[in-house]
Amino acid sequence: MKRVLEAQLDKYFNPQTTAEIKVIEGTHAASHAAKLARVKTISAYPITPQTSIVELLSEMCASGDLEAQFIKVESEHSAMACLIGAEATGARSFTATSSQGLLLMHEVLHWAAAARLPIVMVNVNRALAPPWNIWTDQTDSLAQRDTGWIQFYAESNQEVLDTILMAYRLGEQVMLPVMINMDAFFLSHTAEPVAIPKQNLVDEFLPAYRPEFTLDVNDPRAFGGLTKPDRYMEFRYNIQKAMETAARLIPTVAEEYDYLIGRHHGTQVEEYRTEDAEYLLVTSGTITGTTRIVVDQFRDQGVPLGLLKIRTFRPFPDQAIRNAVAHVKKIGVIDRNISFGSGGIFFNEIKAAIYNAKVHPLLNGYVAGLGGRDVTPSVITDIAEHLIKSKQGKDLIWIGVKK
Amino acid sequence: MSQILFEIPKVEIMGSGHLACPGCGATMAMRYALKALGRKTVVVIPACCWSIIDGAAPYSVLGVPVFHTAFETAASTATGIKAGFVAQGKTDINVLAWAGDGGTFDIGFQSLSGAAERNEDIIYVCYDNEAYMNTGIQRSSATPQGAWTTTTPVQNPKSRPKKNIVDALAAHHIPYIATASVSYPDDFIRKLRKAKSMKGMRFLHILSPCPPGWKSQAEDSVKIARLAVECCVFPLYEVHDGRRYNLTHKPKGLPVKEYLKLQGRFRHLSDADIEKIQTEVDHNWRTLQRRVEFSTEIDTRSDVSDQGATK
Ligand SMILES: Cc1ncc(C[n+]2csc(CCOP(=O)(O)OP(=O)(O)O)c2C)c(N)n1
Numbered sequence: 154m155k156r157v158l159e160a161q162l163d164k165y166f167n168p169q170t171t172a173e174i175k176v177i178e179g180t181h182a183a184s185h186a187a188k189l190a191r192v193k194t195i196s197a198y199p200i201t202p203q204t205s206i207v208e209l210l211s212e213m214c215a216s217g218d219l220e221a222q223f224i225k226v227e228s229e230h231s232a233m234a235c236l237i238g239a240e241a242t243g244a245r246s247f248t249a250t251s252s253q254g255l256l257l258m259h260e261v262l263h264w265a266a267a268a269r270l271p272i273v274m275v276n277v278n279r280a281l282a283p284p285w286n287i288w289t290d291q292t293d294s295l296a297q298r299d300t301g302w303i304q305f306y307a308e309s310n311q312e313v314l315d316t317i318l319m320a321y322r323l324g325e326q327v328m329l330p331v332m333i334n335m336d337a338f339f340l341s342h343t344a345e346p347v348a349i350p351k352q353n354l355v356d357e358f359l360p361a362y363r364p365e366f367t368l369d370v371n372d373p374r375a376f377g378g379l380t381k382p383d384r385y386m387e388f389r390y391n392i393q394k395a396m397e398t399a400a401r402l403i404p405t406v407a408e409e410y411d412y413l414i415g416r417h418h419g420t421q422v423e424e425y426r427t428e429d430a431e432y433l434l435v436t437s438g439t440i441t442g443t444t445r446i447v448v449d450q451f452r453d454q455g456v457p458l459g460l461l462k463i464r465t466f467r468p469f470p471d472q473a474i475r476n477a478v479a480h481v482k483k484i485g486v487i488d489r490n491i492s493f494g495s496g497g498i499f500f501n502e503i504k505a506a507i508y509n510a511k512v513h514p515l516l517n518g519y520v521a522g523l524g525g526r527d528v529t530p531s532v533i534t535d536i537a538e539h540l541i542k543s544k545q546g547k548d549l550i551w552i553g554v555k556k
Numbered sequence: 557m558s559q560i561l562f563e564i565p566k567v568e569i570m571g572s573g574h575l576a577c578p579g580c581g582a583t584m585a586m587r588y589a590l591k592a593l594g595r596k597t598v599v600v601i602p603a604c605c606w607s608i609i610d611g612a613a614p615y616s617v618l619g620v621p622v623f624h625t626a627f628e629t630a631a632s633t634a635t636g637i638k639a640g641f642v643a644q645g646k647t648d649i650n651v652l653a654w655a656g657d658g659g660t661f662d663i664g665f666q667s668l669s670g671a672a673e674r675n676e677d678i679i680y681v682c683y684d685n686e687a688y689m690n691t692g693i694q695r696s697s698a699t700p701q702g703a704w705t706t707t708t709p710v711q712n713p714k715s716r717p718k719k720n721i722v723d724a725l726a727a728h729h730i731p732y733i734a735t736a737s738v739s740y741p742d743d744f745i746r747k748l749r750k751a752k753s754m755k756g757m758r759f760l761h762i763l764s765p766c767p768p769g770w771k772s773q774a775e776d777s778v779k780i781a782r783l784a785v786e787c788c789v790f791p792l793y794e795v796h797d798g799r800r801y802n803l804t805h806k807p808k809g810l811p812v813k814e815y816l817k818l819q820g821r822f823r824h825l826s827d828a829d830i831e832k833i834q835t836e837v838d839h840n841w842r843t844l845q846r847r848v849e850f851s852t853e854i855d856t857r858s859d860v861s862d863q864g865a866t867k
């Protein structure tokens with residue numbers, strides 16, 4: 154515990170690069186990031202627990218702290234459609250949503266990506282209805298898997314802020330939109346100290362958005378018109394190539410950010426105490442923070458347990474996963490999501506990634522914490538012990554389901 | 557007969573080589589609209605016949621930037637385009653949302669209503685061919701009562717009257733609404749120019765003959781559109797501030813049968829059916845006349861529509 158905190162303190166609060174340390178919720182960390190990115194257009198529709206992101210942005214726009222057009226639309230579908238239009242003119246844009254709101258956007262999420270518009274959106278991971286539940290669950294964003302959006306999952310409020318800034322830098326280089334996910338309440342409504350970087354450093358890190366093609370009356374072009382089979386496929390090929398480029402650029406962007414601002418949250422993955430690990434837990438989101446503590450406890454007892462945190466779901470870090478598992482004997486993937494008729498979604502992707510690897514460690518899929526149920530250190534300890542004892546991999550192991 | 561000659565701008569912004577059917581009203585409408593609005597215009601096209609008419613990549617028949625967007629997002633995408641321009645200090649560009657009746661009356665109605673209520677600074681044109689033509693002539697809420705479509709076969713034609721979209725928009729108190737017809741290009745262009753000179757949400761409803769969908773002859777399109785006006789089926793008028801109505805053309809009041817008989821989609825109708833339609837048309841026409849009369853009593857100082865437009 155102490156070790157984690159000390160490391161965090163050094164890493165997070167570099168006085169040279171920090172304008173201010175604020176004790177804020179994840180939602181407000183997101184609003185501050187949008188402001189630091191100097192977004193020009195914002196459009197959003199309220200949904201719990203996203204609301205405080207846009208409330209603070211409304212205040213910033215009203216007070217003149219942020220010079221942006223804020224369009225208060227009548228639905229999430231219109232929010233995304235509106236930003237599609239704005240971004241096509243060359244205006245950097247931002248929105249935030251959650252759960253049902255994200256699902257309502259589905260059609261236009263595909264549109265944003267295929268139109269190659271690097272919009273940045275925060276999604277607060279919240280469970281889907283019915284029954285109504287406003288607590289955390291990742292099925293909302295993972296259901297957007299094939300939309301062409303780059304997806305990040307954050308572990309802390311600081312990571313939310315930093316990742317939004319990196320998202321603009323990354324997205325605008327590969328011309329793909331980026332979604333930054335944070336857990337409902339565990340991040341969105343939990344106050345943590347967050348270092349707000351100095352604006353001049355952010356400006357240096359993130360130059361103004363200057364896309365090659367925009368809606369320009371002096372250079373009229375048609376965007377997204379009818380495209381026949383002889384041309385369509387190349388558009389898809391290019392999106393996949395852009396995703397592959399994004400995978401290559403993520404470490405560079407993280408380094409640039411570290412160089413200027415002095416913080417690094419890992420690349421597509423972050424390995425924690427994986428040196429000589431025989432057993433590996435794989436997590437994303439806030440479960441990661443809890444798992445760090447459990448890993449420390451096991452290590453203190455001499456058990457070689459390590460942790461692999463997944464930061465990007467798209468592009469999926471196949472290669473980083475293959476490297477990370479090369480020397481481990483057993484892997485347990487903890488999913489706070491479910492694909493009905495299959496299982497944990499990260500688990501399935503990891504299983505697929507490992508198929509073409511040289512080694513095939515034992516692989517267990519654990520589904521835990523749906524709809525905001527607590528995944529405590531003791532729950533993770535049980536998972537780790539189960540993994541260590543396992544003789545045969547199992548695709549779907551439910552954790553804590555009441556009889 | 558004395559007549560004031562009206563110059564139709566000679567400039568052709570829309571090029572040749574569009575992919576519309578011969579006699580397509582929607583295509584004539586775009587040509588006139590661009591003549592009126594000029595080159596500093598960006599067109600937003602949701603799914604509709606016009607997503608095809610513009611041409612397949614890499615060609616586009618419009619001489620201005622075109623942004624194709626999802627079916628129900630003409631108003632919301634146009635809103636964002638305007639906001640994006642304004643955020644970059646480009647305040648003099650007309651953003652024209654150009655949607656069919658399906659994209660306006662039905663699936664796009666929510667986003668249109670939202671944009672109208674916020675008084676977004678866009679020009680929204682609905683070219684109304686009274687059905688989903690792009691997908692093969694299915695009924696929409698703009699399909700008139702009694703009409704045949706592929707989903708309202710003659711044994712069971714459309715039973716409900718056409719939605720009154722102008723009334724629906726008027727209820728939003730937007731600065732300007734007008735109906736227009738490709739058969740009256742002078743009136744059409746005057747209205748688009750007026751719309752261009754204003755700020756806030758401007759909505760134009762254009763009846764657009766469609767030979768395949770209306771089962772009519774291509775060479776009759778202009779005539780049919782004119783008869784729609786002269787039979788009071790589609791009167792030409794304006795609404796300011798959602799409540800001040802004025803007619804821009806005095807119709808002859810011809811029997812509605814004259815309009816219906818040129819279109820195969822109404823061929824199955826009995827005399828009694830036509831009589832019923834005539835009654836409905838008469839009623840609507842009287843209602844409009846009353847509104848026009850009442851409008852003179854409205855004090856323009858009570859206008860609300862110039863408030864809140866995206867500046
Ligand atoms: C969400 C969605 N649903 C359905 C469609 C299929 N679709 C494309 S155009 C169209 C009809 C368009 O009708 P209208 O707006 O009247 O324009 P028109 O084709 O008559 O010009 C439909 C149903 C679609 N593109 N998107």
Ligand code: SF4
Pocket residue numbers: 575576577578579580581582583605609685689690765766767768769
């Ligand atoms: S189907 Fe009708 S609206 Fe569509 S292009 Fe042909 S004539 Fe025009």
Ligand SMILES: [Mg+2]
Pocket residue numbers: 656657658684685686687688689
């Ligand atoms: Mg139509």
